[in-house]
Amino acid sequence: MFFFSFFFFFCSRLIHMEPDNDTHISEFLLLGFSVEHGLQPFIFGVFLSMYLITMLGNLLIILVIIMHSHLHTPMYFFLSNLSFVDICFVSTTVPKMLVNIQTQSKVISYTGCITQMYFFILYVGLDSFLLMVMAYDRFVAICHPLHYSVIMNSRLCGLLVLASWILGVLHSSLHSLMVLQLTFCTDLEIPHFFCELNQIIHLACSDTFLNDIVMYLAAVLLGGGCLTGILYSYSKIVSSIRAISSAQGKYKAFSTCSSHLSVVSLFYCTSLGVYLSSAATHNSHSSATASVMYTVVTPMLNPFIYSLRNKDIKRALKDLGGGKTEEGQ
Numbered sequence: 001m002f003f004f005s006f007f008f009f010f011c012s013r014l015i016h017m018e019p020d021n022d023t024h025i026s027e028f029l030l031l032g033f034s035v036e037h038g039l040q041p042f043i044f045g046v047f048l049s050m051y052l053i054t055m056l057g058n059l060l061i062i063l064v065i066i067m068h069s070h071l072h073t074p075m076y077f078f079l080s081n082l083s084f085v086d087i088c089f090v091s092t093t094v095p096k097m098l099v100n101i102q103t104q105s106k107v108i109s110y111t112g113c114i115t116q117m118y119f120f121i122l123y124v125g126l127d128s129f130l131l132m133v134m135a136y137d138r139f140v141a142i143c144h145p146l147h148y149s150v151i152m153n154s155r156l157c158g159l160l161v162l163a164s165w166i167l168g169v170l171h172s173s174l175h176s177l178m179v180l181q182l183t184f185c186t187d188l189e190i191p192h193f194f195c196e197l198n199q200i201i202h203l204a205c206s207d208t209f210l211n212d213i214v215m216y217l218a219a220v221l222l223g224g225g226c227l228t229g230i231l232y233s234y235s236k237i238v239s240s241i242r243a244i245s246s247a248q249g250k251y252k253a254f255s256t257c258s259s260h261l262s263v264v265s266l267f268y269c270t271s272l273g274v275y276l277s278s279a280a281t282h283n284s285h286s287s288a289t290a291s292v293m294y295t296v297v298t299p300m301l302n303p304f305i306y307s308l309r310n311k312d313i314k315r316a317l318k319d320l321g322g323g324k325t326e327e328g329q
Contacts, residue, residue, distance in 0.1 A: 025184050028113045028203075029106045032097065032193045033288060044101045050300050051094045057303030058083035061313070068316045074152040075141070075256075078134045079306060081161055082263075085130060086299035089123035092116060093194035093295055113195040114176055120295075121197060122172040124271075128226040129164035131264050132233075136160075138257040139233040143240045171222060178214060182206050192288045194295070230264055259306045266301060270294035 033043060061083045065071045096116065100106055108116070140151050175197055183206035190199045201211045237257060244250045270293040307313050 025110055025188060027107050027109050027188070028195065028200075029189045030097070030100060030108050030193060030195070031106060031189055031191045032100065040101055040104075044098060047094055047101075047296070048098055050296050051090060051098070054090045054296070054300040054303075055087060057300065057307075058087045060317075061303050061306060064313065064316045064320055067320065071312060071316060074137050074157045075134070076312075077157055078130060078137060078161070082127070082130045082134070083303065085123055085126045086302055088119070089127065090296060090299045092119045092123060097193045108195065113190075113200070114179060117179065117195040117197055117200060118172050118176040120194060121175055122168045125168040125171050125222060126164055127267060128223055129167060130161075131260070131267060132226040132229045133160045133164060134260050135230040135233040135257075135264070138260060139236055141256060142237050142253050167222070171218060175211075175215065175218070178211050182208065182211070192291070196291070227268060234261070255311075259310050262305045263298075263302050266298050266305070267294060270298055 062080050065076045065080045093116065096108065096112075100108075137152060141148050144151060179197070179200055182201070182204040184203055185205040187203060190196070190203065192199050197215060201208045201215070204211075234257075237253075241250050241253045244253060274290040274294060307317060
């Protein structure tokens, strides 16, 4: 009940609130990528292709998991949720960018910008939480195989996903409500292709010390906490794998978490690389270009990683492509 009350409070606050400044701003300008006008159609085609591939790839993963009963396990339940979040994640930023390129406009409304920022933070957080939950699932499967079905029951799996959503909504709502309290002046140009939290805070005329503290503290506690949980799970997994006597057993145990480890490495390496490079260069346009890696490329590659490195998914895709159904096998 608290979760829904908080969410609806934020929505009502966003709908009814006017930006608290003397200029009564109604819109921001998304500068996007600093490329020549002649390259805009090429940029549009590239991002449209990446968006469609991301949508189709993740939808296919969800469809395959739903249609094949042997994939109705905790690992694939979490994977289907991750694919759904990736679809929402990429849909938060790319469509608006494509519309702006097509219409030769850089405008995004104040409400639209805050809403986009809210959902972007939400889905980034959900990605982190779900990757940590999936690491815990692999930890139980490898370190406690005899008790796996008892520990990872459907109730716990549902609670873990629900907890991820609740934490994601609370985290995103906190940042968004704090941004709504800021005062903005006349410099409303965001040197990015979406409304990124840090860029919006830096446009404010009012004091942003508290916003900066909360932003970095949340990044350390939530992002660092999720990464710590993942690393701890894999430290235990590695110890368990090393204790296995046969080489075949070690390979089988490692193969069950290789896809997840690849996705984790891709997500954290690209996101950390973006923010470390932007902090070092202080170049907003370079940061926008680098952000494409974890905002667009990572969600696009996740289905390929799981389909190419996972035997169950590959088998299910072949069955789906061959027109076989669960009953016809």
